[in-house]
Amino acid sequence: MVIPPGLSIHPSNHCCKPKKSLYGLKQESRKWYEKLSLLLLSSGYVQAHADHSLFVKATSSAFTALVVYVDDIVFTGNCASEITNLKTILHSHFHIKDLGQLKYFLGIEVAHSSKGISICQRKYCLELITDSGLIGCKTTSTPMDDSLRLHQDSSEPLADPLSYIWLVGRLIYLTSTRPDIVFTTQQLSQFMVAPTQTHFQAALRVIRYLKGCPGKGLFFSHQSSTNLLGFSDADWAMCVDTRRSITGYCFFIGNSLVSWKAKKQSTVSRSSVEAEYMALASATCERLLTSSRMF
Incomplete structure (x- = not known):
């Protein structure tokens, strides 16, 4: 580091010790x-x-929770006085800025109503459609052609693979509130190294599908129960290149979808029963993780 002006250090082999972490x-x-x-x-x-x-923080009459992302904090709870007290404590140490009721967080839009809370990424989705140059395109009813099996084909490679990586990367973040494109995005993400025109056209189809429903998202009802319900499935030997199966699962708390995933299994299954058991094992791990967060 450079010694601040006006500060002299002797001898020259000494160093400065900051009193707090430097930005x-x-x-x-x-x-x-x-x-x-x-x-x-x-x-x-x-x-x-x-x-x-x-x-x-849970007591007999109050429950308060907060989640931290870098220097952004989201509060929730059923006790307004506890939340106000926590804000006072944080402000006395860090000088926080209170933005009020949560409406927008990390590209996710939050809407509150008397029936519950809905979240979506409409603004993010419209920006993705515009940046892809497909704002005037025709829509499609499904994110992927049912008859298409993506694989490492011999079609013409993309001249600019970064455009494909950029597009799929943004689709991956969109799956935070769009479980309807999770499987398609999982399929597209396998070809980041050497994408072809076939893969790129399949990715553009997802954009055309999103154009028809940019505001679709998730709804969490106030009347939902706290029962945890999960489903798992496997698509045996789905991958044409490796013959590995695909694991898929989703979990609900009451009627609210809270967790979902589609991923290629790490090994080749010799039967559909083996693939189903591997999917069930992954779903069980997710079930334990989800239940541990429910307090």
Whole structure:
């Protein structure tokens, strides 16, 4: 580091010891999280074992939870006084900015009503359609052609593979609120290294599908129960190149969808029964993880 003007150090082999973490250093994020977590723990909050960015405080009459993403914090709970008290504590240490009721967070739009909470990525989706140059295209009713089996074919390779990587990368983030494109995105993400025109056209079909329903998302009802319900399935030998199967599962809390996934299995299954058992094992792991977050 450069010695600040007006400060002289003798002898020259001495160094400066900062009293707090400097912005931009690789240790900064660790020190920030350490200070924040210690403050929350001293205020009676418990850190979740399954997700260290989740802090919860539960009493006989109140429940408060907060989730941390870098320096953005989302609060929720059934006790307004506890949330106000926590904001006061955080403001006294970090000078926070209160943005009010959650409406927009990391590209996710949140809408509140008397029936529940709905989330979507409409703005993000419209930006994706515009940046892809398909704002005036015709829509399609499905994200993928049912008769198409994507594989490493011999069609013409893309002249600019980065455009395909950019497109699929944005689709992956869109799956945060769009489980209807999870399987298609999983298929497209297999060909990041050497995409072809066939793969690119399949990715553009997803954009055409999204144009027909950019505001589709998830709804969490206030009247939903807390029962955890899960489903798992496997598509045996789905991958044409490796003959590996595809695992798929989803989990509901009451009527609200909270977790979903589509992923190629790590080994080749010799029967459909073996593929189903491997999918069930993955779903069981997710079930344990989800239940550990429910407190």
